[in-house]
Amino acid sequence: MQPETKPSHTEVEHVKAKSNYLRGTLLESLENGITGALFPDDTHLIKFHGSYQQTDRDLESERARQKLEPLYSFMIRVRVPGGVASPKQWLRMDELADQYGNGTLKLTTRQAFQLHGVYKRNLKAAVQGFNQVLLDSIAGCGDVNRNVMCSANPDESRVHAALYEVAKSISAAFTPQTTAYAEIWAPPGLAEETDAPKGSREEGNWSKVFLTTPGQEDAEPIYGKTYLPRKFKIALAAPPENDTDVFANDIGLIGIEENGDLTGFNVAAGGGLGMTFGMPETFPRLADLLGFVRTEDVLKVCEAVITTQRDFGNRENRKFSRLKYTIERMGLDAFRKEVETRSGVAFEPLRPFQFKHSGDHFGWTQGQSGRFHLTLFIEGGRVRNTENYQLKTALREIAALLSEGEFRLTGNQNLLIGNILPNERLEVESILKKYGVLEKTFQQTALRLNSIACVALPTCTLAFAEAERYLPRLIDQIDAILRKYHMQKEAINIRMTGCPNGCGRPYLGEIGLVGKSPGYYNLYLGAAHDGSRLNKLYREMADEAGILRELEPLIAAYAMKRNPGERFGDFVIRMGYITATTHGTNFHN
Numbered sequence: 120m121q122p123e124t125k126p127s128h129t130e131v132e133h134v135k136a137k138s139n140y141l142r143g144t145l146l147e148s149l150e151n152g153i154t155g156a157l158f159p160d161d162t163h164l165i166k167f168h169g170s171y172q173q174t175d176r177d178l179e180s181e182r183a184r185q186k187l188e189p190l191y192s193f194m195i196r197v198r199v200p201g202g203v204a205s206p207k208q209w210l211r212m213d214e215l216a217d218q219y220g221n222g223t224l225k226l227t228t229r230q231a232f233q234l235h236g237v238y239k240r241n242l243k244a245a246v247q248g249f250n251q252v253l254l255d256s257i258a259g260c261g262d263v264n265r266n267v268m269c270s271a272n273p274d275e276s277r278v279h280a281a282l283y284e285v286a287k288s289i290s291a292a293f294t295p296q297t298t299a300y301a302e303i304w305a306p307p308g309l310a311e312e313t314d315a316p317k318g319s320r321e322e323g324n325w326s327k328v329f330l331t332t333p334g335q336e337d338a339e340p341i342y343g344k345t346y347l348p349r350k351f352k353i354a355l356a357a358p359p360e361n362d363t364d365v366f367a368n369d370i371g372l373i374g375i376e377e378n379g380d381l382t383g384f385n386v387a388a389g390g391g392l393g394m395t396f397g398m399p400e401t402f403p404r405l406a407d408l409l410g411f412v413r414t415e416d417v418l419k420v421c422e423a424v425i426t427t428q429r430d431f432g433n434r435e436n437r438k439f440s441r442l443k444y445t446i447e448r449m450g451l452d453a454f455r456k457e458v459e460t461r462s463g464v465a466f467e468p469l470r471p472f473q474f475k476h477s478g479d480h481f482g483w484t485q486g487q488s489g490r491f492h493l494t495l496f497i498e499g500g501r502v503r504n505t506e507n508y509q510l511k512t513a514l515r516e517i518a519a520l521l522s523e524g525e526f527r528l529t530g531n532q533n534l535l536i537g538n539i540l541p542n543e544r545l546e547v548e549s550i551l552k553k554y555g556v557l558e559k560t561f562q563q564t565a566l567r568l569n570s571i572a573c574v575a576l577p578t579c580t581l582a583f584a585e586a587e588r589y590l591p592r593l594i595d596q597i598d599a600i601l602r603k604y605h606m607q608k609e610a611i612n613i614r615m616t617g618c619p620n621g622c623g624r625p626y627l628g629e630i631g632l633v634g635k636s637p638g639y640y641n642l643y644l645g646a647a648h649d650g651s652r653l654n655k656l657y658r659e660m661a662d663e664a665g666i667l668r669e670l671e672p673l674i675a676a677y678a679m680k681r682n683p684g685e686r687f688g689d690f691v692i693r694m695g696y697i698t699a700t701t702h703g704t705n706f707h708n
């Protein structure tokens with residue numbers, strides 16, 4: 120008789136378990152000069168330190184022809200809780216991109232910075248470089264709670280400041296406690312040298328945060344030795360703005376105000392967008408609303424959700440490890456009960472709220488404090504200089520000029536420069552003018568201003584097709600159609616990714632395009648403009664001509680037959696072009 124076999128844990132689970140709190144053999148891997156890559160196990164572990172090993176896919180066949188190993192380099196994701204960086208931090212990231220990266224900065228859809236093209240030999244110097252300005256990359260990737268998102272615009276909600284404080288405290292509470300990060304990345308003896316204000320883990324102070332005293336043992340009170348079964352994401356939003364796409368996250372927290380004060384949150388859980396082609400058991404799913412909790416209870420509730428996922432999440436097959444599948448297996452009511460029991464907090468009935476947009480609002484605004492905010496469009500989130508547009512230089516000059524204020528990364532790959540002093544506004548304006556930055560924002564059609572593209576080729580090893588490098592050109596074509604029907608001012612969300620993993624949240628695009636093979640995309644339609652409904656597959660494997668052929672009649676009909684104020688995503692459903700996805704479980708129907 121065959122012995123009964125328990126499904127075995129995945130390779131990644133074993134790697135985590137024997138890694139001694141994320142150390143593995145990373146130090147040896149980094150020092151090994153024979154290859155530009157890490158040892159295989161360490162490629163999993165380095166994600167927890169905020170980095171992915173990648174290859175330059177543009178050079179793949181040429182390097183193979185020359186019998187060279189692929190050109191390995193690393194992406195480093197730098198956490199920015201709530202997306203708020205100081206001008207000084209911006210300047211440092213700008214510098215590091217030139218010094219160790221490919222000369223560009225990517226502002227991601229989850230409000231983090233990414234450096235691309237960092238060679239192994241430069242990794243440590245790059246990490247030390249941003250730690251000097253109190254930024255870190257721990258938990259940038261990996262099976263842990265990642266960068267915590269928060270609505271970017273300080274002026275669009277009265278409760279924003281309180282919301283941001285909660286975002287920071289969540290980020291601090293769920294940062295891994297391992298001292299491996301400092302052990303691997305900090306220069307020896309740095310502990311005393313940082314200019315960090317003494318205090319919380321969030322301040323990135325090596326000495327306080329990650330360095331161990333001799334003999335001290337590591338522990339992860341929340342995560343344990345094997346951390347979570349899969350990545351974990353938390354986002355906060357302040358209605359009416361859903362610029363963080365809260366429902367795409369494992370935990371979405373919707374700030375509720377009462378007489379101008381933040382009283383608490385409607386809590387949603389179980390969002391996650393990744394899926395695998397050809398496996399309908401995998402699907403994008405929006406978070407379900409669980410109930411309302413008071414602000415003082417929100418950390419307890421988040422911890423209970425995290426530990427429930429830690430204990431109930433699938434560790435046998437990473438395709439089914441996200442919280443969304445755990446909730447499907449447990450049932451929403453049982454899951455809610457488990458969270459209540461663990462946290463000791465009972466969910467109250469949901470409070471009313473209304474989202475209106477998931478995009479950003481561009482240009483200047485003046486806050487109640489008299490300070491100015493400026494939201495700039497950054498196509499594909501890529502900050503770079505080109506022959507015609509010196510965006511990176513312009514932003515560097517602004518960062519160098521500002522004595523106060525912040526560089527706030529939005530959840531839509533854009534940038535809000537916030538809290539500019541009134542007496543510095545004129546100088547900022549003259550820099551914007553010198554480099555044509557505002558024109559670049561205001562010349563764009565509403566479609567482009569509402570576009571998101573993931574990185575895809577050449578760095579992402581998972582990409583089947585282009586995204587960031589191609590979407591701008593496709594938008595030129597779609598814009599021509601929109602102009603023909605006088606619809607160029609109509610804000611429609613368009614999102615493209617190079618594979619179905621969903622990093623650019625394509626299943627929340629009113630027009631979603633997901634790469635299937637070079638030049639071919641699945642076209643999805645019917646998501647809600649406010650991020651509250653997923654789209655659905657409309658055409659499979661369309662090339663550019665096919666995409667345009669499908670979209671033109673829909674745009675023509677939208678121009679003629681839409682109701683006042685009706686969004687494109689709602690229109691295609693009302694007209695019967697596509698049926699609405701009402702839950703992740705019917706995404707494929």
Ligand code: HEM
Nearest residue numbers: 194226227228229392393572573574578579620621622624
């Ligand atoms: C199985 C699922 C996924 C895998 C294996 C995966 C893997 C990756 C990789 C390798 C990159 C780096 C690409 C590069 O910068 O060269 C990346 C980027 C990124 N991913 Fe994912 N990802 C997954 C799903 C998601 C989802 C569902 C989201 C959010 C909704 C997300 C958010 C991001 C963000 C914000 C970036 C940064 C680049 C950008 O803004 O385009 N990922 N992901």
Ligand code: SF4
Nearest residue numbers: 573579582617618622
């Ligand atoms: S969606 Fe796919 S192609 Fe795009 S960055 Fe994510 S993993 Fe890479």
